[in-house]
Amino acid sequence: MRVTSVESIPFRIPLTEKKIWARGALDAAEHVLVRIRTDEGLTGIAEAPPRPTIYGESLRSIVAAVEDWFGPAVMGLDPYETEKMLDRFERWIGNPTARSAVDMALTDIKAQAAGVPVYxxxxxxxxxxxxxxxxxxxxxxxxxxxxxxxxxxxxxxxxxxxxxxxxxxxxxxxxxxxxxxxxxxxxxxxxxxxxxxxxxxxxxxxxxxxxxxxxxxxxxxxxxxxxxxxxxxxxxxxxxxxxxxxxxxxxxxxxxxxxxxxxxxxxxxxxxxxxxxxxxxxxxxxxxxxxxxxxxxxxxxxxxxxxxxxxxxxxxxxxxxxxxxxxxxxxxxxxxxxxxxxLSDKPGLGIVIDEAKLRKYRI
Amino acid sequence: MRVTSVESIPFRIPLTEKKIWARGALDAAEHVLVRIRTDEGLTGIAEAPPRPTIYGESLRSIVAAVEDWFGPAVMGLDPYETEKMLDRFERWIGNPTARSAVDMALTDIKAQAAGVPVYxxxxxxxxxxxxxxxxxxxxxxxxxxxxxxxxxxxxxxxxxxxxxxxxxxxxxxxxxxxxxxxxxxxxxxxxxxxxxxxxxxxxxxxxxxxxxxxxxxxxxxxxxxxxxxxxxxxxxxxxxxxxxxxxxxxxxxxxxxxxxxxxxxxxxxxxxxxxxxxxxxxxxxxxxxxxxxxxxxxxxxxxxxxxxxxxxxxxxxxxxxxxxxxxxxxxxxxxxxxxxxxLSDKPGLGIVIDEAKLRKYRI
The missing domain is CATH 3.20.20.120 (Enolase-like C-terminal domain)
Structure with a gap:
């Protein structure tokens, strides 16, 4: 099984009320959906939430990091080759949520392929x-x-x-x-x-x-x-x-x-x-x-x-x-x-994206 | 998937020549084959080599530990439930090769079930x-x-x-x-x-x-x-x-x-x-x-x-x-x-026991 595509899709969903903590505030979830596909038809999903005041990432930096670095690094990889992924990812510093979303989407695929939930x-x-x-x-x-x-x-x-x-x-x-x-x-x-x-x-x-x-x-x-x-x-x-x-x-x-x-x-x-x-x-x-x-x-x-x-x-x-x-x-x-x-006993993460909602909230 | 049986079979195969090191010597491999079966027909295999001068285990202590402790502890478990296995195994001290053989045989089953080699x-x-x-x-x-x-x-x-x-x-x-x-x-x-x-x-x-x-x-x-x-x-x-x-x-x-x-x-x-x-x-x-x-x-x-x-x-x-x-x-x-x-790309460890040899060497 090989990775054939890695997508990064920014989306924005408002919060019910503004969040405030000692070092920042937040009024909408602006995250990046990461979707990975393989030649065996499996799709893995995860999200990367930019937290500029905590990790220095932005919506745009995450999209760029997935498109230019972490995505290409796993293209052609077997999702089971986690250690190769980690090794390739070491080339770039920081960008924690971008790399983590790719890791988790691949794990979603591994577990689906194995027929067991991720947990x-x-x-x-x-x-x-x-x-x-x-x-x-x-x-x-x-x-x-x-x-x-x-x-x-x-x-x-x-x-x-x-x-x-x-x-x-x-x-x-x-x-x-x-x-x-x-x-x-x-x-x-x-x-x-x-x-x-x-x-x-x-x-x-x-x-x-x-x-x-x-x-x-x-x-x-x-x-x-x-x-x-x-x-x-x-x-x-x-x-x-x-x-x-x-x-x-x-x-x-x-x-x-x-x-x-x-x-x-x-x-x-x-x-x-x-x-x-x-x-x-x-x-x-x-x-x-x-x-x-x-x-x-x-x-x-x-x-x-x-x-x-x-x-x-x-x-x-x-x-x-x-x-x-x-x-x-x-x-x-x-x-x-x-x-x-x-936890659901569906294989993988058990996540199903509502495509209508994705169309509505993607930015 | 559930574990339905855990066997421990001692066997003895002579060495081509006696092994000597700073703290001991050895003239035959007397190990214990551990074989675990599940309700889905999968069989996992590993071995436990007693090293009395290193870990204090013997052929008989390993058989006893698998039969009385580590085997019963995993009966009915899903082989994927590795953390439950570790938790249950903590009750007993020492006996490293006995517990490790059970762990590895279960991993053999997990990988077979997932359809991938253990590595x-x-x-x-x-x-x-x-x-x-x-x-x-x-x-x-x-x-x-x-x-x-x-x-x-x-x-x-x-x-x-x-x-x-x-x-x-x-x-x-x-x-x-x-x-x-x-x-x-x-x-x-x-x-x-x-x-x-x-x-x-x-x-x-x-x-x-x-x-x-x-x-x-x-x-x-x-x-x-x-x-x-x-x-x-x-x-x-x-x-x-x-x-x-x-x-x-x-x-x-x-x-x-x-x-x-x-x-x-x-x-x-x-x-x-x-x-x-x-x-x-x-x-x-x-x-x-x-x-x-x-x-x-x-x-x-x-x-x-x-x-x-x-x-x-x-x-x-x-x-x-x-x-x-x-x-x-x-x-x-x-x-x-x-x-x-x-490494073989067969699912699991890819181990196939020769039953005639097992009959010959089991003790």
Missing amino acids: KLLGGWTEQVPVCVRVPTGNADAVVRSCASFRDRYGIVTFKIKVGMEPREDVATLRAVREALGPSVRLCPDANQGYNPATAVRVLKAIEDLDVTLLEEPCPIDNDRGRRKVAESTTIPLMGDESCTNLAEVRRQLDMGVVSVISIKVARTGFAVSERIAHLCEAASVVNLCGTQADSSIGVICGAHFAASCRNVKMASELTGFMDMVDDLLAETPKIENGMIT | KLLGGWTEQVPVCVRVPTGNADAVVRSCASFRDRYGIVTFKIKVGMEPREDVATLRAVREALGPSVRLCPDANQGYNPATAVRVLKAIEDLDVTLLEEPCPIDNDRGRRKVAESTTIPLMGDESCTNLAEVRRQLDMGVVSVISIKVARTGFAVSERIAHLCEAASVVNLCGTQADSSIGVICGAHFAASCRNVKMASELTGFMDMVDDLLAETPKIENGMIT
């Missing part, structure tokens, strides 16, 4: 993955209402709450959610490096009694000494995200010993490098979850397959990006019930 | 793997004759030469091979921890000019300080083998930074853990080769598939164990031509 091809750990939802930013009352609504409507009990801007409000919000929703929900605040180390220590002290599941990236990722101090000051697990965007960064963070959870985002490390990251983490007794890159249904499905494949993904994964969009490209979007996504 | 399922790096041969021990003249004969007969140009007993003879042997066979052959002496650190430093100094590819385990593996001293004293890469028999040991050795090559033996880490080891090594810029556990054709084929799957296996692999046995269980044994084994 089985990659390890087959489970069929159901617990979901963590990114709660819209707002004051304490609004956040409590959002959490309650996600819990009541979808059974989601793990909440990613954006903090890192106003320490006092952050603490008040977390306390309000814990008090309103009781001991059974999980609080996963994400500071996106918004505190300085001293503030992070203070905030962590102020929330020590709240049974917080983890705090994500409390302070600037290049302040190694500060991060060590923060980690030593608290019993709350710290999660690495911006500090852990590729294999080399993960290795260094594991060496440094500050993080005890690492967020794997298939949007930036595809399946092949995500597997390597999980293996490094497993060997270091650091656990993973699958983080969100504000993915559409396509990216969420990719993340869900990876989370289901891998036993080191031990915590609820952020698989709700598609819920923030007014529409989607898929004939069928993921269902969240009892706080879980249940 | 493709695991990454598809190459179709041909260069071979390193373990040269029979003897005086310098005998070793030179053996090397020349392997080169002339099979095109093998990488020689694993057992040292670690008599430093002066070791140096003389390596020098004799280099002088007799010229600059194009690769010398991979293996001391099996036979020197003390000071002797290792002296030997390495004495062979600095011989363009030696690597020295394997010069001195006792638990003498961390000694190993560091040895590594600092030389430009010859040190290879870890006995110090790197599982994932945790590999992680520690990578942290220590003494070894720049690590031997992966699928006999002791199967495919699943071998992949993890390769991923850790890749992230640390340490390369791999596939080492021999004095495997029969079955183990050699497993090793060849792993070596071909993985781009971090960058050096010639020790895939000649079967050549030291008077016979084999397979209808067709591996061919070494131009110093390479070419």
